[in-house]
Amino acid sequence: MAHEHKLEIxxxxxxxxxxTQKIWGxxxxxxxxxxxxxxxxxxxxxxxxxxxxxxxxxxxxxFIILTLVKAYYIAWDFMHLRDEKSAFRRALxxxxxxxxxxxxFILLTEADYIYEVYKDGFVTWNF
Numbered sequence: 001m002a003h004e005h006k007l008e009i010x011x012x013x014x015x016x017x018x019x020t021q022k023i024w025g026x027x028x029x030x031x032x033x034x035x036x037x038x039x040x041x042x043x044x045x046x047x048x049x050x051x052x053x054x055x056x057x058x059x060x061x062x063f064i065i066l067t068l069v070k071a072y073y074i075a076w077d078f079m080h081l082r083d084e085k086s087a088f089r090r091a092l093x094x095x096x097x098x099x100x101x102x103x104x105f106i107l108l109t110e111a112d113y114i115y116e117v118y119k120d121g122f123v124t125w126n127f
């Protein structure tokens with residue numbers, strides 16, 4: 001039993017007439033987000049590279065957030081998560097988000113430790 005796919009994006013804000021138009025709309029959205037990432041990577045504004053939030057430059061946080069937005073939207077639209085039950089959607093979406101946050105925390109903690117070791121010099125233990 002087949003059912004029609006929803007021809008709208010952004011929770012019904014944009015509606016399309018057919019699947020081809022919807023695919024082009026999604027492609028344009030994902031291309032815009034990617035273009036913003038590329039432009040920020042080329043320009044590297046001083047206000048974003050000089051500001052540090054939770055031990056990492058604000059520009060890096062923007063890259064991580066935009067990448068997660070793209071990944072979420074690809075899963076939401078092309079993997080048809082919007083048609084699933086809310087509990088299943090939450091299980092699929094929130095689990096990787098928490099794991100990515102945990103990974104970023106571990107990487108920042110370990111990177112800070114290694115930075116401190118190199119900054120203060122190596123310490124050898126005499127037993």
